[in-house]
Amino acid sequence: MTTRTHLDRLENQSVFIFREAYHTFKNIAMPWSMCKDSNVLIWLASRAFFGRVPFPVLHIDTTYEFPEMVEFREWATAHYKLNLIVKTNEEARARGIGYETHDPVTVTHELKTVALQQAMGQYKWDALITGIRRDEDPTRAKERYFSRRNAQFEWDYKDQPPEFWGQFATTAAKGEHVRVQPLLDWTEVDIWRYIQRENIPIPKMYFAKNGQRYRSLGCSPITKPITSNAETIDAIIAELETTRTSERAGRAQDHHERNAMQKLRAKGFL
């Protein structure tokens, strides 16, 4: 009998979630940051829908993007034939919100969460497919595959619906939306093994150059590279197998204050 690996099972589970979401919600979009996880999402969507991503992908452009990421965005949009929407919170930038003058939690909220809210107001999506994983952050560890956000984007983490046996709470009132999170069960190493197995294109910044590489990618002023000589996926996996540093250690907004991520996420951050 044919057997299935751990990655097969994760893939099957994610594809199942994608298809549930696509069937359930009429108006759906997928935020895409060009990071490794969101490229895995695009790949899984292509698997679920036989070679296409049948909904728009949304890039929240904070204007602090690494140039390599924007370059990758242009390449991948053409490669996968994506329906790309780019959104920037112009109003906040006009008010002078930026890393030069403000703390990372404020900027992240304004340029990512509020920008997302603006896009939601414009396009009225009733579901967003996100690439968050439980192993990234302890509040993400408490997420559901289908997770409702109210009209103010708030996450009612104190009263989440039960979710089991592939049964998801899919209802959302007008103005609310549901976050659909197909990668919750994946770990960082799973993501890398899958990228390797499937040969999924990702930005080059994940690979070491001059003794440094990026393990997690965000806005350029607040995202720090790690010391690493990992130039291949094999080397990255070997590095992750031994490291005890957390993946998002280089992301300043997470560590600005105690429970910063909880506060950011309760207000709508992915």
Place this chain on the structure above:
Amino acid sequence: MTKRAVGAKQSNNPQSAIRDPHFSDAAHLRIVFVGHVDHGKSTLIGRILSDTNSLPEGKLEQVQRACAAENMEFEFAFLLDALLEEQEQNITIDTTQIPFKTAKRNYMIIDAPGHKEFLKNMITGASSADAAVLVIAANEGVQEQSKRHAYLLSLLGVRQFCVVVNKMDLADYSEGRFLEIEKKYRAFLKTLNLETNIFIPASARFGENITARSKKMEWHSGPTLAEALDEMTSLAPPTDLPLRLCVQDVYKFDDRRIIAGRIETGTLQVGDELVFSPANKTSMVQSIEHWQPVTSAERSPRAKPETAIAGDSIGITLREQILRVSRRVYRIFTLRAWRLRK
């Protein structure tokens, strides 16, 4: 909640493995920690993570510092109870999943809340587990949720578990107290048709019998918790049962009409004759469709799948079209299984 045909999820045999898409493999085990509120589940997990070096560098110290700054006594549970509300009230509100590793394999630890108000969260966590650890505090003994959680595990079909009698430090590491709890709980489990031979006296707070054998309880001849976990086995997909596939959607992106869904039980092959319920129409599997990315065309071993098994999310085309097949109400059986069923 979306309505769907749930028939395929309900087996005549409640002990079969038709529970969840989370069929694990030998190298990955999903394990849920359950038990009464304040009996130390999160502490136990925090201790395992800490003693097996599974925590990120500096995480332990960071939580210890935060506690000191706010004049709170450090709790291992704070490593998991990430929400401010959870830390302030010293209680787990929602279920958490955390990966962890022993020399033998990878684990996904699921921490489930023990307070009765959060039962739905406990069920959410427990429903996807291969196995469970039931935690009972030695000082309080068997309590309401110790029983209710065992009952829910039996309903959810999680039949593989061990019992940790925690907080033995509060019972002077007494073998008598341990045996008393074991006897009482064993009798209760029997009423649910549940059984386990593994009862472990432990102290999560002081790390006794968690990863290292306790010198304070040398009378215990059974395994430590870490040893007990390594002995547990993961669930195999139920491929030996008849085919059941709930139609998830029908795609017509191009000239193919693809019926998409996940195989709940059994296997499916190209050429199989299928019955579509409830219309009872039959057709044959023409192909199992598969996206073939350009970049990995030559490398992929999955180029043209001929067989699919329980747990697979697939898309098939049919030799003769069956019209009006739609989601939910339609379920697919193999013809042979269908005849047996009648």
